[in-house]
Amino acid sequence: MINTLRYVSPLIVVLLMLSDESMAEQLQDPYRILEKHYAAIGGLDRLKAEGSRYMEAEFELVGTGLEGSLKQWNRSPVMERQEMDLGVFKQISGDDGDIGWVLDNNGQLKILRDEDTVNARHLKQLMGEYAHLDPESPVFTVTLEGVQSVEGMDCYEIRIRNSINSSEQVYFIDTSEFLTRKSIIRQTDGGEFHSVFSDFRDSDGMVNAYRQDSTALPIGQKQKVTITKLELDLDIPSTLFAPPEEGSEDFRFLNGTSAENVDFLFHENHIYLQVTVNAEKKLWVLDSGAGATVIDKSFADELGLEEEGEFKGQGVNNTLELAFVTLPGMKVEGIEFDEQRVVSLDLSHLFKQLGDLEVGGILGYDFASRFVTRIDYANEKISFYHPDAFKYEGEGVVIDSPVNSHNMFTLPMSVDGGLSGIWRFDTGATGSSFHYEFAKENGLLERPGVERQSFGAGGSHVSMLQEFPGATIGGFELPALVFGVPYSAGHGALAEKSLVGNLGSNVFRHFVLYMDYDRQQIILEKGDDFGKEFPHNNSGLQYWFPNGEKRVEIRFVAAATAGDVAGFKVDDRVLSINHIPVERLDGLHAVNELMKAPPGTSYTFAILREGEELQLELILKDPFN
16 A cells, blocks of 8 residues: 655645734743734734635745645635646645545546545634634643744744544744744644744735745655745635536546456455556556555666656655656556556565566556446456446445545444444555554554564555454454554554554455445445455465565564474575475465465475575464464
């Protein structure tokens, strides 16, 4: 799973600031400090009377070569429109007062109605109505955390928390002029935006910081905003805030309005589709957890595609170095695409080291969101339908599944009876996992399990696999399932606080499922493998091709498992299994399948350790019993 759209702030906040008389005595009441702040920036009555504003600014993603313009319209309390143009990346977003929306770089419109966005809009409206200034507010809690130095100035640290979600805002207001010198916005997904404000100028009785330098954490991407034009109290028509029309379609079906029963390869719990780019055919992974379509950097170089801009994105547990490239077009069986703007990323560590397939890239949100997609896991068939021509008439369960700001479906599921809530839907994840905060709050960190090293676009991390007796999704009862529990929050999607966790293919393979982005629905039907108990790894060993080389080595040994008992160690090179040279086996996939044999199955391994050949006897044992 990879999210490439987190390298820019979703909203550039323009703070109003004005000098006030010096205060020699430090205050202790946070509400009094906020009163002094609002008085200093022109008065609360003036702020409440301000109905609208328009801003133009120069915008730069520092160190990436990406820079351009930013335009923003606002009408109090929540209506907005923002247009960002960085050349290779363009995005328009807004809120019409009822819904939030985004028009992405490829002209696809997304309506934001997921729970997290709805809560954030509610909080923004309350803040715009200055409800946080009420000490008796049932929503906001305002505290003075102390005095901190910011840019050489003593500042009151004012923290604003709320009862609606886990986000919080921290403002650093200097003790002499009561200007906001810095802010920290902590989001429910674990991300933070740290901003420093400078270059204060008067505009129509108000003073604004015309310079904002921000850092997005955990990815560390820096951005600079310099205001070049600011107008207040404009007559802005409501139509400006309405969602725009989508761009013209950049794909076409070769036969009517669908491409049905296309073969795919279900390999190591990933869906692989054959994609043709410039007459080059390669397998690509279909990943609803990818915020954008990604091409492997080496394949992009092979095709002679020029990279434009370098920026940072977020993977499962870490950050990523990314760039943009333009595909001349691509083909999937039954569908042709025009020129596409996609992300370039080095995927070699993810696929060449962990599998036997040559992978060209990842088909993410901007691919899948064009269609209604039907996936029949058991029969390895996939169908694509034009959303305007699609009408579901089956007997499955239709689940309302809002697409969140990270371009992922969200839907409810319950594990083991009581572990319930909203999960992300991720076809690119081989398994399912809880997020750290939910696991911590529900005592899962102390629950016994089996260690496993997991891999994603952001790198690897060790988690604990735990078996649960069952789960319920859409009214369907599933058998025992294994879920990952992270040891720490990390710096990626696992740190997200607003969701229970991430659902992957170990859940989906029980179904025939439909992904309908246009209606923001997931449809589930029982598949031919529904209720089947799929075998799992009974060795506790994980293998890889080190540095992509075609030799099998031990990457990880889980403590107290069959592999640990047999004496395997990390970096052992596997020479043969039951006297069959490993080169004669069908790659890593064949070795992994051997490890799923029933408990009690015995294998004789020949391994090479520090130049010495050893014989080890592995007797498989169910790690959860």
